[in-house]
Amino acid sequence: MKINFKIGLLITGLAILASCTDLIDPALENIQNKERLRERPDMVQGLLLNAYLRIPTNSFSFSEVATDDAVTNDLTSGLLNVATGQWASNYNPLEQWTNAQSAIQYLNEMLAEVANTEYASNPNVNQMFIDRMTGETYGLRALFMYHLLRTHGGIAGGELLGVPVFQESQTVNSDFNIPRATFAECLQQLYGDIDRAMELLPMDYRNISNEEVLPARYSAMEVQTGEYNRVFGDDAKQLLSGRIAQAIKAQAALLAASPAFNLDNDPSKWIDAATFAGEMLNDIGGVSGLDPDGVTWFSNISMIDNLGAGDNPSEVLWRGSVGGTTNDLETEHFPPTLFGNGRVNPTQNLVDAFPMANGYPISNNSSGYSPDAPYSGRDPRLSQFIVVNGSTAGPSGVVINTALDSDTNDGLNKVETSTRTGYYMRKLLRQDVNLDPVANTGQRHLQPRIRYTEIFLIYAEAANEAWGPTSASSFGFSAYDVIKAIRQRAGIGTENGDEYLESIRNDQAAMRQLIRNERRLELSFEGFRFWDLRRWDLDLTETARGMSIVNQNQFNEINVENRVYRDHMIYGPIPYSEMLKFSALQQNTGW
Template structure:
């Protein structure tokens, strides 16, 4: 007891003899000036890390809840409020202005500082590090430009505008009051950054075992295998690579070619998007590179659990860290009887978008659809992506009853965490997660930033617009070939050769609608639908519907939530707070 009292007295004496400023102000050695940072390569690379941490696809936000694909059972949800009439320039749940511009500020600072630091004593190794870091930085700056254009590009004063272009780090002395550049100028800068990145980065990061595999510009300088692997080897996997830069180019080109951002209907832009996506697909073998297990990429347990050392399964082009076992997604989205919050409720609109297993849309006379048995003989993806009434789920294989007269809280509108539509989301969730508080377990989850299926669909959409359904430009596969392969992988038309697809394969308009629908299904709940509807200039106001089931077999479609959008909302707003600060900024028309 006496010893403890002496320790307390010593601590009190130290505190009393320490000035207030010492307690509150950071020590001088903790304030990192640029000249000190330059001596620490890891701190310089921290500028780059700040940009990586701001990539929107590091996680899911379920913006589908603001579309015709889903609603939220949380009545305070921002997407719900947005979709029902509250979207404004000062209330914008899909705002990317500040996060993306902050990332670009870090990246511009990185480009200023990257050449002022020594990363290795060997000059050739140092140059390789400099090339890689510079390439990563340019690619990431292009990526954030893409996100800014997607969220904030639009028509203002009769002109299609993008965002202000900043290529230098801003300081307190900088002129922040910069006008928005044109959309085309922003795209030109994006392409310029990507060209620089592709010149500097390898297609992929992998350890090599032979000097002949070292690019000549390094090999001729005396670089050996170990030196090359140190910079561009396995340890760099999941950093931005040349492949990722090419993928960003395809994504941005599709945006620029789309109706809302291609006001002159320039067909060459569709050709660019098809070419950029096609080149990526060629590198994995074209149609043969479509992962046969890609539909259930999120629940292929043996594949996910066996991944290590930054490796990707065939479906994933780029991903974030897998990390340890978690159950956050399941906690958020499992139905109540599985101890979940049931947040994302798929709509009847989305359910109706799944065709029959024979390939026909459910409203086609040849489909064989029955309103009395609405889930029979349907596209297998319906049961894989959505929990319908009678589905089994969770590690215990529990039967989920979503009917209005269900005797469980999984039923329609039973409690706050129940479904509002008669459906729960199944996609993305590991069914081997157990949320029972007595025996709670988590599982590893993939977090893809880019999937190859997205690029097959980019190619199909762009190739159909540029060359028609059956033509293939300089490639060996057409839009029709891609869609046929995707549908076959899903289990559609396997017994009858997909007669619906065959009947429309020469019709560009009908193929356009089918491609858009396949994109809706394949990429559901991954954050695409909100942006797709707007770039297509499609109807945003389709009422979100659900299914009410009573007495086991009495099915009736119900209206769940009105969608309140104006025509000008195909473009997002410039933040109101930015307009108050900077007079040179123009707001998009209507906002």
């Protein structure tokens, strides 16, 4: 009995010891070294997926609340702190350094490993998978470089600098303490990555029905249509394509040509931006390719609800997932009487930027604008994008009273979720969402990463600077043509032939201001204004204003929020934590 008891203790002890060993030493399955990684194509592709998940435009930033376009009633907002004087190198809610550099590290690892794994037993299919994922990786690396340059590029030591360039994955033995490359060097790295991506990727992912349209390299490999479709067909829609890579190149070129980043006003940079955008627009028929329903892309209910898997409306080049039925946007931004938090409040500054329907700015003597009826006869986009006093909203068409003496919580500064400016945001929101707790319903939403209207506006801005307002260069359409089409689509100047546009059609400076204003309106609340003001090197300190209404007929402009920026803040800072770690880094001047 004693012997059996001792044997039992021994067995129990060994079992406990074995379990402790398992507890202390991770199981083999959890140690994914490179050899095991290469045996798991899904894990290699996970490197690429990690970068997709980090794309900054996967959600709306609402950085407009740090500009003259909007304020927020969320008094804990980091963007409010940025706008009111707390922006610093150790406090930067807009920082992209960590996110983008992490994505680039994953992408560099992907480039090192993508060809070391078998993705399909068919050699042709396997090679096409390698080509596609390599192309995606280069395109995504360029995308993250663009966001790094936009967010952290700036002048240091009298020189325009970008960020450190890492073309290989870093290990614990790598030297991380390297200086920032020049802005020009970073841009060339970005362009090179785009060119590599476009060599490997189709312009669009789609099924083909015959081998005559195969790319030459795959014809030489005797690839079959079914094999091609497996890799580059409909199932790959919404992955980064050659056309998306083109768009990233145009975005980066516009940044590089802009006053804050084009210190010697090199005209060739404007030509580059116009050329990259123009080539894209030629592929969709030029100005005739402008989506007639593109203004209301966010509320085209039938289109959104019936959008097929991976498909885009003609306005959208690249988007995230449409997803299921949600109401998050409406919960955040509907007025209080619709059970929303009213977070983003458009300013009077932005409202004033909408012209009259006849095309004249409201400050022009020919506009017909009346301060006593400030919302009458205006650009139709005003009512499509902004809830003004007396607008109807929500699934039952409730009248929204934003007046100071409103008898609802929608009124000016009534409660913490009320408007601070006299306006609520309508754009991006679906009015058929019901937030009533008794009958709560959600709807599908479109989340674009790149819209074609942005490409049209890139072309208009760059072409005006490169060749003047009416020169079509080799593309067959001019900056003037683009702006005319955009305004016609919006319903501007339909009865008078857009007299204002015609009056400035040969004035480059006036056209520049009009293009910038059209960009402000068309891309409002989509995260552009904050960056546009900076790349244009414009005044950042315009006070955010609102409208106080009494008795429904007394309109008084009010100051809502001061903007506290200093001149050097046209560029963002290098994170303070990075400056502490790496002596080779130079901080942008003023930070």
